[in-house]
Every structure is written in structure tokens, then in C-alpha cells.
Amino acid sequence: MAEPVIIRIEDLSKFxxxxxxxxxxxxxxxICRNEIFGLLGxxxxxxxxxxxxxxxxxxxxxxKVTIEGMDSQSDRNKIKHIIGIVPxxxxxxxxxxxxxxxxxxxxxxxxxxxxLKERIDEYLVRFGLDRFAKKRVTKYSGGMKRRVxxxxxxxxxxxxxxxxxxxxxxxxxxxxxxxxxxxxxxATGTTIIYTSHYMEEAERLCDRVAIIDSGKILAxxxxxxxxxxxxxxxxxENLFLELTGKDLRD
Amino acid sequence: xxxxxxxxxxxWLILERDIAGMMLLFTMxxxxxxxxxxxxxxxxxxxxxxxQMPVLFVNNxxxxxxxxxxxxxxxxxxxxxxxxxNSVPVTREMAEMLIQQGDYQIGVIIxxxxxxxxxxxxxxxxxxxxxxxxxxxxxxxxxVPNTDSIEIVVLFDPTVKKxxxxxxxxxxxxxxxxxxxxxxxxxFQEEIQKIFPQFKIxxxxxxxxxxxxxxxxxxxxxxxxxxxxQHNVPSWAIFAMFFIVIPLSSSIIKERDxxxxxxxxxxPVSYMTIFMAKVAVYLIVxxxxxxxxxxxxxxxLPLFNMPALELGHQYFAIAIMAIVSxxxxxxxxxxxxxxxxxxxxxxxxxxxxxxxxxxxxxLWVPIYLMGYSMRNLAALSPLNWAHEGFIxxxxxxxxxxxxxxxxxxxxxxxxxxxxxxxIYRTLKPPIST
Ligand SMILES: Nc1ncnc2c1ncn2[C@@H]1O[C@H](COP(=O)(O)OP(=O)(O)OP(=O)(O)O)[C@@H](O)[C@H]1O
Ligand SMILES: [Mg+2]
Numbered sequence: 001m002a003e004p005v006i007i008r009i010e011d012l013s014k015f016x017x018x019x020x021x022x023x024x025x026x027x028x029x030x031i032c033r034n035e036i037f038g039l040l041g042x043x044x045x046x047x048x049x050x051x052x053x054x055x056x057x058x059x060x061x062x063x064k065v066t067i068e069g070m071d072s073q074s075d076r077n078k079i080k081h082i083i084g085i086v087p088x089x090x091x092x093x094x095x096x097x098x099x100x101x102x103x104x105x106x107x108x109x110x111x112x113x114x115x116l117k118e119r120i121d122e123y124l125v126r127f128g129l130d131r132f133a134k135k136r137v138t139k140y141s142g143g144m145k146r147r148v149x150x151x152x153x154x155x156x157x158x159x160x161x162x163x164x165x166x167x168x169x170x171x172x173x174x175x176x177x178x179x180x181x182x183x184x185x186x187a188t189g190t191t192i193i194y195t196s197h198y199m200e201e202a203e204r205l206c207d208r209v210a211i212i213d214s215g216k217i218l219a220x221x222x223x224x225x226x227x228x229x230x231x232x233x234x235x236x237e238n239l240f241l242e243l244t245g246k247d248l249r250d
Numbered sequence: 251x252x253x254x255x256x257x258x259x260x261x262w263l264i265l266e267r268d269i270a271g272m273m274l275l276f277t278m279x280x281x282x283x284x285x286x287x288x289x290x291x292x293x294x295x296x297x298x299x300x301x302q303m304p305v306l307f308v309n310n311x312x313x314x315x316x317x318x319x320x321x322x323x324x325x326x327x328x329x330x331x332x333x334x335x336n337s338v339p340v341t342r343e344m345a346e347m348l349i350q351q352g353d354y355q356i357g358v359i360i361x362x363x364x365x366x367x368x369x370x371x372x373x374x375x376x377x378x379x380x381x382x383x384x385x386x387x388x389x390x391x392x393x394v395p396n397t398d399s400i401e402i403v404v405l406f407d408p409t410v411k412k413x414x415x416x417x418x419x420x421x422x423x424x425x426x427x428x429x430x431x432x433x434x435x436x437x438f439q440e441e442i443q444k445i446f447p448q449f450k451i452x453x454x455x456x457x458x459x460x461x462x463x464x465x466x467x468x469x470x471x472x473x474x475x476x477x478x479x480q481h482n483v484p485s486w487a488i489f490a491m492f493f494i495v496i497p498l499s500s501s502i503i504k505e506r507d508x509x510x511x512x513x514x515x516x517x518p519v520s521y522m523t524i525f526m527a528k529v530a531v532y533l534i535v536x537x538x539x540x541x542x543x544x545x546x547x548x549x550x551l552p553l554f555n556m557p558a559l560e561l562g563h564q565y566f567a568i569a570i571m572a573i574v575s576x577x578x579x580x581x582x583x584x585x586x587x588x589x590x591x592x593x594x595x596x597x598x599x600x601x602x603x604x605x606x607x608x609x610x611x612x613l614w615v616p617i618y619l620m621g622y623s624m625r626n627l628a629a630l631s632p633l634n635w636a637h638e639g640f641i642x643x644x645x646x647x648x649x650x651x652x653x654x655x656x657x658x659x660x661x662x663x664x665x666x667x668x669x670x671x672x673i674y675r676t677l678k679p680p681i682s683t
Binding site for chain 1: 267
């Protein structure tokens with residue numbers, strides 16, 4: 001943890017209306033500059049809720065979230081310029097083409113003209129979508145939609161990138177392209193907060209992970225070190241199952 | 251500003267690609283205006299032309315009053331008198347039965363001796379007047395019967411609208427008093443002749459001297475003739491215009507359901523910009539709708555034997571009024587779309603509330619026919635403001651300055667609704683429902 005803290009989460013709790021169990025239960029966590037941080041947990045653990053609070057969609061309740069020293073609520077508009085988000089559910093206009101979607105979301109980040117065009121072209125080629133740019137998103141396969149969904153969140157080269165299950169439902173080829181790409185992003189200085197259900201993927205990608213369940217953090221640390229500290233479990237998946245239990249989640 | 255144009259482009263592309271939706275957006279209002287105007291027209295005015303309403307007519311009097319009523323009703327052209335059915339003369343009992351069965355809607359029964367009764371009554375009055383004039387001449391009162399009033403019975407099928415019943419009653423009443431007035435004059439002449447046989451009085455009919463002419467004061471040189479088209483097209487155009495609430499709220503809910511709104515909310519752009527881009531695109535739609543509806547009023551309605559819509563000279567004021575009314579409708583649509591949780595909610599609430607606001611706003615029943623408490627409510631309906639504005643422009647020939655209060659109210663309504671939507675959106679993020 002040589003790098004300075006970029007995101008500081010203090011005493012974060014979140015109750016959804018009409019539920020008496022907290023979705024997030026008093027979490028504190030520091031995320032460092034330029035690390036790939038994994039949020040791992042079973043369905044309903046609270047991963048999406050944490051990401052929503054970090055990018056300012058929800059208030060942190062009694063807790064406090066600071067991003068680059070700025071308060072997640074009062075400095076929300078400044079933070080918006082430095083973060084990028086790839087939502088868990090595809091967030092695109094289905095009747096627009098992939099290109100038009102990217103143009104619109106790029107414009108909303110304040111990008112325009114030649115710069116935007118170059119960025120879009122670069123990423124379309126990188127993710128093998130250049131031939132489909134002018135097709136409507138409704139006609140895309142699930143994996144193609146995921147890739148456009150991903151590009152839309154990083155066109156403006158954010159300092160901090162939130163990825164909510166970016167590799168769900170896509171083939172091995174696409175997954176490899178995405179994981180390689182995230183490594184490259186890290187090399188350019190981006191901080192990445194990432195959720196996943198794939199332990200082996202997280203082991204390969206993340207500098208640190210937090211295993212969460214029922215809104216609580218059960219363990220934090222480098223994935224290899226976590227396994228080393230608990231030698232009875234051969235890998236992260238076994239440790240994960242031990243920590244979160246084998247019951248099915250709702 | 252550049253983000254606004256980008257959002258405008260996005261909105262436009264989405265709208266443009268929904269071809270079926272576009273067709274509906276532009277054909278529905280035209281259909282609405284034409285059909286609603288025609289239905290209203292046929293409900294009232296066309297009775298004056300073509301299909302005549304059959305009226306059972308039982309003339310037991312067969313003298314001046316009965317015969318004059320008969321001629322009068324037939325002359326009015328609204329009614330065709332049915333005096334016999336299958337060569338059997340209609341009686342009071344028959345008429346009551348036929349109307350009860352719903353075969354006929356109106357029956358008029360002139361009782362026996364109506365004319366005689368009226369005549370004797372007038373004679374009595376003339377005689378009384380004369381006797382008091384001549385003091386002591388008791389002969390005059392001899393042989394003059396003292397009579398009661400008579401009753402002309404009008405039978406209505408209960409399904410006949412109250413307003414129509416009243417209209418019919420007052421028309422027959424008015425007609426009848428005309429006949430009576432003539433008879434008074436005639437009999438007076440005859441009686442005076444009897445008393446002064448030495449003078450030859452030329453027999454003449456009383457002619458009315460007071461007539462009613464309807465004129466319509468308007469700011470313009472040539473008055474716009476207040477035809478039913480002139481009344482109805484603006485009402486239905488506003489009504490149709492406000493239905494933009496449905497597609498607009500649906501576009502907002504769709505954007506939220508498809509997840510794009512979540513992304514937008516994490517981007518450095520204000521909701522106001524996104525809303526305003528939507529408003530701008532749909533404002534163009536509303537304006538085209540309005541132009542199409544006006545064109546339908548001018549060119550389509552005459553094909554159905556309706557008077558054509560006349561615009562007068564206030565083109566600019568009418569355009570401004572159309573834009574401002576659209577804005578009010580759009581602000582309302584944005585608010586409904588933002589607050590509703592589902593398409594169903596928005597569609598149900600949107601359409602029902604528009605119907606209610608239209609009814610309250612006097613689009614169906616003129617406000618001047620409503621009670622005072624209703625009038626106060628009407629003044630709260632934005633559809634009423636739009637309606638008042640258009641009516642002033644279309645019928646009173648007002649200028650832009652004349653409709654300034656309406657314009658101001660509609661603009662304030664737009665500002666309030668869109669702010670409510672923006673505040674609501676800020677307080678309640680669109681996380682999965
Ligand atoms: N809008 C909402 N209203 C009420 N409860 C919610 C809402 N969204 C999430 N929850 C609840 O909050 C808890 C955490 O949900 P969250 O979506 O953060 O989990 P997650 O870890 O992202 O799950 P998954 O892996 O399935 O995406 C769950 O119990 C869920 O039922
Ligand atoms: Mg989730």
C-alpha cells in the first residue's frame with residue numbers, strides 16, 4: 001500500500017426503503033491510487049449498492065465517502081469528471097447504433113469532434129466492434145452489448161473506473177480482451193474498482209479484493225496473500241465459500 | 251449548449267426511428283380533431299339541415315292555434331311532424347305509448363278547444379276593458395264565457411337531453427305567445443268594429459317590431475364568424491396536444507428502464523439539459539401536430555359539409571399560443587414520466603388527468619354554464635388557460651397582448667412542472683425499481 005488513498009469509505013451503511021436489514025452494514029475501506037480493487041460477494045451481498053454510493057447516486061447515509069479528497073455528495077459534480085462507470089445492466093439506447101450511443105455518452109462527458117472520433121474508433125477496433133458500429137444495439141449479441149457498455153464508460157479516460165460485473169455472460173475471447181485491456185489501463189495510472197463472481201478472474205486481475213456478504217466485509221487483502229494466510233484453502237474460491245457459506249442466495 | 255444539442259440529436263434519432271410511433275403522433279390528433287368536431291356538430295347543428303327529428307303531433311284543436319303550431323313546427327325544418335301512423339291518426343294515448351317505448355322522442359298534444367278557449371279569454375278581456383271604458387253598458391259582458399287556462403302537453407322520451415328539452419320547450423312557448431299576440435290584436439280589432447260599426451277598420455295582422463340580430467364584437471375589421479368549427483377545433487386541438495404527455499412520459503420511463511439514465515446521472519451533465527432537449531424535440535412534434543390540426547380544420551372539415559376554420563390575421567399570436575400551450579403540456583409530461591414508476595402508471599394517470607383537466611377547463615362544457623365553484627376550479631386547469639387564449643385569438647380576434655395573462659400562466663406552469671421533475675430526479679435516483 002505504497003500509493004496514497006484515492007477513495008476513503010468511512011462507516012458506510014445503506015437501508016433500502018421497506019427493508020429492515022441493511023444492504024450495507026457499516027463498512028470502512030480505503031482504496032489506493034492505481035490499484036485494481038475487487039469487490040467479491042454472492043448475489044445480494046451489496047456490491048452494486050456500494051458502487052452506486054461511490055459514484056454519488058446514493059448518499060452514504062451516516063457514513064462518509066471521499067474521492068480524491070472530495071466529498072461524494074457535496075462535490076458530486078466535480079467527481080463526475082474523473083470517474084467512469086460500467087453498470088451491471090446494459091445501459092444503452094437500443095434503437096441507436098453502437099456508434100451513436102458512444103457519440104452521445106462521449107458528448108455528455110464533454111468530448112467532441114476529432115478527439116471523440118479518434119477515441120471511439122480506437123476502442124471499437126480494440127474490442128472488435130468496428131464492423132458493427134453502424135448497426136443498432138438491438139441487433140447486437142449479448143457480448144457485443146457488454147463491450148459497447150464497457151467502452152461507453154471509459155471514453156473520457158477516467159481516473160477512477162467502476163466496473164460492475166463487466167465480464168458476465170461473454171465468451172472466453174472477449175473476456176481475455178477485456179482483462180488484458182484492464183491491465184493496460186492500470187499501467188496508464190487508472191484506479192479500477194471491479195465486481196465479479198469469478199474468483200479465478202479476480203485472483204488473476206486484482207491487486208486487492210474485499211470479500212463481502214450481507215453488506216459486511218469478511219476479508220480484505222491481496223488475493224494470493226489471503227490464500228497463503230489460510231493454507232487450508234487451496235484457492236480464493238474455496239476461501240470464498242468458507243467465508244460466505246454454501247447456502248444459496250436470493 | 252453543446253451537450254444540449256447532443257442530447258437533442260439523441261432524442262431526435264430515437265423518435266425518428268420509431269416510425270409507427272411517429273405515424274400515431276401525427277395521425278391521432280388529426281383524427282381526434284376531425285372526429286370530435288364532426289360528432290359534436292352532428293349532435294347539434296346538423297339537425298337544422300338533413301335528418302329531421304320526428305315529432306308526434308296530435309292536433310285536437312283543428313283551429314287557429316293548432317294549425318299555426320303545425321305550420322310553425324314544420325317550417326322550422328328541424329322536425330318532421332308525424333300526425334298519423336299507417337293512416338291511423340295519432341291520439342294522445344298512442345303518442346304516450348310510442349314515446350314510452352322509445353320509438354319517438356317528442357310528442358306535442360294540442361288539446362281540444364285551445365283556440366276557442368284563448369279566443370273567449372281575449373274576448374272577455376276586451377269586453378272588460380271596453381266596459382270600464384264605456385262605464386255603464388252591461389250588455390257587453392253578456393255571453394262572454396269565463397274560462398280557465400289550457401295546457402299544451404309536450405311529451406319527452408327521458409333519454410332526450412335536458413338542454414334539448416329546454417330548447418324545445420322555450421321555442422314552442424315563444425311560438426305560442428306569438429300566435430296569442432296576433433289573436434289578441436285581431437280580436438281587439440273585431441270587437442272594436444262591433445262597437446263602432448260606423449268606422450271601417452282595415453283588417454291587418456300584427457307584425458313584430460323587435461328583432462334580434464346576433465353580432466360579434468371583435469378587434470378585427472371583419473368579424474370571424476363563430477361557427478362550430480371555430481369553437482371546436484381549438485378545444486380539441488388543445489385536448490389532442492396535451493396527449494403528448496403519453497409518448498413523452500413513456501420516453502422518460504423507457505430511458506430509465508433501459509438503464510441509460512443511470513449512466514447519464516453519473517456523467518457531468520445536468521438533468522435540466524436532458525429534459526430540455528426532450529422538450530425541444532417534442533415541442534417540434536407538438537407544433538407540427540398543431541399545424542396539421544389547423545390544416546385539417548381548414549381543408550378537411552369542409553369536405554364533411556362543415557364550415558372551414560378561419561385563422562384571422564393573428565398568425566404570429568396563434569403560433570406563440572401554440573408553442574406556449576405545448577410547453578405546458580410538455581412540462582406536465584416530463585413531470586408525469588419522472589414521477590411514475592411504470593408505463594402503465596404514466597399512461598393511466600396521464601390520460602385520465604388530461605380528461606379531467608379538459609372537462610374542468612371548459613373544453614367540453616363552456617365555463618359560463620358552470621356554477622361558481624366549478625368556475626373557480628376551472629381557472630386552475632392549464633387546459634383552460636390554453637383554451638381561453640385560443641378562443642380569444644380565434645373568436646374575439648385578440649392580439650398577442652390580449653392573451654398575455656394566459657401565456658404567462660402557461661409558462662409558469664411549464665417552469666414549475668419541469669422544476670418539480672428535476673428536483674424529484676435529484677432526490678430519487680433511478681436505481682432499479
Ligand atoms: N432498489 C432496491 N430496493 C430495495 N432493495 C434493494 C434495491 N436494490 C438492491 N436491494 C437489496 O440490497 C441488497 C444488496 O443488493 P445489491 O444489488 O447491491 O447486491 P449485489 O451484490 O450487487 O448482487 P448481484 O451479485 O446479484 O448483483 C440485496 O438484498 C437487494 O435485495
Ligand atoms: Mg450487483
